[in-house]
Amino acid sequence: MTLLLQHVLDPFHLGTSRASRVVGLYDHLRDLQKTLSLVKAVLLDAEQKQEHNHELQEWLRQLKSVFYDAEDVLDEFECQTLRKQVLKAHGTIKDEMAQQIKDVSKRLDKVAADRHKFGLRIIDVDTRVVHRRATSRMTHSRVSDSDVIGREHDKENIIELLMQQNPNDDGKSLSVIPIVGIGGLGKTTLAKFVFNDKRIDECFSLKMWVCVSDDFDINQLIIKIINSVNVNDAPLRQQNLDMVDLEQLQNQLTSKLAGQKFLLVLDDVWNDDRVRWVDLKNLIKVGVAAGSKILVTTRIDSIASMMGTVASYKLQSLSPKNSLSLFVKWAFKNEGEEEKHPHLVNIGKEIVNKCKGVPLAVRTLGSLLFSKFEANEWEYVRDNEIWNLPQNKDDILPALKLSYDFLPSYLRQFFALFSLYPKDYEFDSVEVARLWEALGVLAPPRKNETPEDVAKQYLDELLSRSFLQDFIDGGTFYEFKIHDLVHDLAVFVAKEECLVVNSHIQNIPENIRHLSFAEYNCLGNSFTSKSIAVRTIMFPNGAEGGSVESLLNTCVSKFKLLRVLDLIDSTCKTLPRSIGKLKHLRYFSIQNNRNIKRLPNSICKLQNLQFLDVSGCEELEALPKGLRKLISLRYLEITTKQPVLPYSEIANLISLALLTIEVTLELLLRHGRINSQISMLGFSIVHQVNACER
Template identity: 60%
Template sequence: MAESFIFSIAESLATKIASRAYEEASQVVGVYDDLQELKSSLSYVKAVLLDAEQKQEQNHQLREWLKQIKLIFNDAENVLDQVDCETLRNQVIRDYGTPKDKVGRFFSSSNPLVFRYKLALQIKDIRKRLDRVAADRDKFGLQVIDVDRRVVHRREMTYSHVVESDVIGRAHDKEKIVKLLMEPSLDNNGDSKHISVIPIVGIGGLGKTTLAKLVFNDERIRESFPMKMWVCVSDDFDIKQLIIKIINAVTVSGANSADALVAQQTLRDMDIEQLQYLLRNKLTGQKFLLVLDDVWSEDRAKWVELRSLIRIGGDGSKIVVTTRSHSIASMMGTVPSHDLECLSLEDSLSLFVKWAFKEGEEEKHPNLVTIGKEIVRKCRGVPLAIRTLASLLFSKYDINVWESLRDDEIWNLPQKKDDILPALKLSYDQMPSYLRKCFSMFSLFPKDFDFQTRHVLSLWSALDLLPSPSKNETSFDVANRYLSELISRSFLENVCDLGTHYYFNIHDLVHDLALYVAKDECLVISSESQNIPKNVLHISFFEFDMFLKSFKPSLLGVRTIAVPTEEHIGIGDNNEDLFPTWVLNCKYLRYLDLADSTFEILPRSISKLKHLRYLSLRDNGRVKKLPASICNLQNLEELNLSGCVELQTLPEKLRNLINLRRISITTKQFVLPEDDLANLCLLERLHIYECDNLESPFVGVKLPTLRFLWITRCKNLKSLPLDKHHFPQLEQFVVDECVKFELSDGHEDMNSVLRLKALFFCMVVNFPRSLHGYANTLQTLVFLRCYELEALPEWLLNMTSLKFLHIWSCPRLLSLPSGIHCLKALEVLRIERCPRLYRKYQPHVGEYWHQISHIKHIQILQ
């Protein structure tokens, strides 16, 4: 269904050709007239694409016609991108090139005259192909629709923590599970040391995880189980990874700072025996509740192995399992499964109304409620389907829109029992075209992936799916805006809004939808991969050997090669021939993620990938030097070298990467190439990670465009000139695990001139008074893993513009400032793993609840 976002490609091509900057560039390169003729051909076919997209489901010939056009569009994108590459190369030679560089280029294969001739031929060929295919448009009876009128009606932000009053129709289910958890654990022989396993079973989208969260956060459960752990299992029941997840999930409650730091150890580098010892040490004698969410594996041997490891828990320990499979429930459960039923029609309609209307508004539109009841019946009592369709209709009062959704032909397609894909597909079909392709890229990530804005920003930006930021806007702002639209349509869940970026997940069934709409264009390669589509453009893989076995000449046109996982998978020790064998043949690559690779030498020929916009060598522990030719990648927008702990120096002439917007650095250098960084005129984000030899960088150097500065695990960093002279545009500053770093008090007015919007403090205790200078600008403040912190700084109460306050894993923090009620701008307060605060500020019952009850969105989690 990759043809469902072909209009978006056409619009992107047309916008690019028509832009003033591109017109000027095409004139310099000498292909202006050719591109104007292509623009005319493009406009002719673009006019009917929206109608064609909507009608293709029932017309095989129309689908084939769209496929032909899409192939032509792909080639057009590649050709137009060459103009960008040539323009940036000309700029570098003009600004930094020597006479030798200019002479050498004239006699090279990139001679401007040769380039112009070849490019003109390519453009003419594309135009002729497009004209031939476009000539058939009239035989399909397509209507001209020039504007995509599918718009987003924004609803108020939702949050991940389950508020019981927001969940409809599950009170009885919750009480039944709580009762089972509170009962003594007895086996068939009456042995109380037996650990009960309670399965919750139901189809996808029914709300198994929501029910488990309701139970997990119930006050009675908190009091009964001193230790609670939540682990998302998903597809792979890997024992080592599950042990790591369980260790990391142990609640900080009552833990001292030394215990809390265990989560920061490199658990993935431990062998299985070390991990088992650590797990036993944490669980022995502890009464715990463990939730294993979303279990798929029917391998009984693995379950028996895990069960034997956690049997050492204290009396009364319990396990809750959520799964779609009755056979898994039977295998794991020690009590009869709790079969979660579909919602009743009454509850379904209540849920629909809650998401489709503002409170009380449904009373003004009884005719819409009647149609909504008919739509609800088609959703078969599945909350995910109901919520998604209701979100689609939010604030839409045109009865024709509601009737069209009710009567859509997709409901008549053959469906499996309990299939809710039609409901989700309907919502997808109503997305604006530009948003569809962005959504489809979620298919390249594994299920249950923990997303941050930066993950999708890197991919979307590299594939040119985002518009250019407007004035006073960053690429992060644009990505957040697109994510906000997806949130408003209920396509994202477990959303945590930090003001500057989002954390979120997507439901398994929403992931299935992404796979469905992206098929033939996006592919996740695994041991189960059979037929690889000929024209696939985007590839991700979790098993490197499988990728090598699957690679073939038909894949040379790929634009994305990704390893989208936060866990180290190791892409092989024998990958010295990695680039010569296949990567360098993929000349149209835009996005190349080789995280956890093990090669020591990056070949000079990397510069052949001139279309590359994103390159990651994250966590390569062997590479010591990068070739100078990497600085010839003028299209590069992001370079990720974090975790390259053996990298001796960064390459010279970084300033030649004139399109670079984001860079993450790990290096053994004592001094960074600060002048080069200062000359990167588009640089927005700088992340300095594990640079242990750095002490006081950027003294006397100005980074004029930098908006985000992250400093992480730089153990010898002492100071940083955090002022307007050095960082005139800085909006976000993060200091994370830098044990020697101290913010200086400085002059009283020095910090006040900075326009900081966000501050993140990790493992910091001392905060200078001069931070009150940000009172009028600071909107986001985060305290993370400040294990010794007992009181928040006094200047917090001066933050009159503060909207987001997040406090995570601060076990010694006794209370919030008593004057917190004065922070009238505060909209979101999130407290997690702060046991003393949890007791005092619980909604409605906590001793100090009245101090924070005015805040619009409050999440207080154990």
């Protein structure tokens, strides 16, 4: 919430600009600033004390609601300024905005007056500083041996099972070995440990790794298996699944696996439908060599029994000794450093005992205490009341929640937005930087920094706290995932503001500000008339097949405060002209829409728009007229058939930092001219994408 308040306290918003003085709003904005400053002084203390004080939690909820409304009012002022309407305004706009500011100030005064009854202290600096550790970057199926503690015996047992020859194996059967255990126990890590052993390379001519999660779609799983056979193959785009039937997929799969003795890892399986599993297994085993094996990881015993051809391998908790070794590895920077702090190690033993031998909990709390040498900091973790909350036998959420509570305020909101994505989603830092910049959860970049730099710093800090995994450093970008249980934590902490809409949800609570649609077929659900504060609508799995036109009409009529509208893979043929009324919109994407031919010119009324992505829109005949009006636009990604691009319009996009053009056949014929024109605009072509090759 501190970051939200800082955004509201931004000097421009608070009326120090010439515009606020000209229209006579300066005094109103200055009064609002004074009250906000009083609240800011005690806000950090309130956030740190709220966990076990329900009355304080409610006060913070009310405060946050007022902050959001204040931000919306001030954002409205900025919108008017950008459109050059405020400076020309006379009675109506000025009076309307003055009244809105007065209303917000009155509500804020009322809430702020209650701060005294909580005994809050003034804290200027957030003491929950993140200490970064040097961390190796891991790929999805790789794991460093040094990161695995206490699993050598389990590794040997699994390898023995994989290398055993079944005397009845005639090539028609397929051995399936399940690893089963609670979340966070290290099933995936163990599978990686086995997968990368040299003996496995010698035993199996082909290795494949597929993350299954809760989406057991046979077509998609076959595509993942095919892509895993050779990562250098051009991947079959999931957008084209309708054009690839199951028989064609099976033929490709058979050609990849024919005569090969393979190991296939199916990680994180949740499907309990035996028919679907048998169908997949029958497709996989056609023509395979004798001795091929499937290794499965799952949390559920019944699934392990259903899939396994041998007894399940039940992964046990780490021993107290191994748990402490893992904790020490993550809590201290250098090997042997713990010997200088025996008192801390003794406290660490008591903390580790609360983690029940679950490596994820041990590692997370070890990371939390990294480079902290004051005993009271360790004792605070050991004695925290969160351990006394009712919980299930194998529940490790308290350990993760405790680590979350120690995050600086600026990272909390950033982290909570992970809840909008499905489990096992493959993130990249560019994607999250653009989204979160549009939502205002990134701190303003310093001199010579970009918002992407700030996002990467945040991700580094979350990585150092063990909130991220499968981290790949691509140089200019990062790729990563989050553990299922960390995702559960994000959902838990974000439940007041973020909602994933599925077929079971009928209404959107009025407090929800960020919506993610898990299924395109739930677009017909009714929205409660009070849900007007929504700022985000996104489709992480794609919006293909949904009635997006209806959703767009809802957005324009109800969600007038929308900042992010991500309609990737949508199939709509038109956009409503009224989209130009979404004046708060910062991020708009219809990437990979292969039906749309025209964009309404009203899009160019969106003076706050920072990101416009129409890449992959291969039928788009022309860009909208008036692009130069998008004075806040920083990123423009284009695919179009337009024979001559509006270079003069693009040249006048004063904030543009990145221009990406996918070359269609029409543009390819004029490729040389494009290069020269782009160079004249001051841009260099870093990477050329030929859309007609897809």
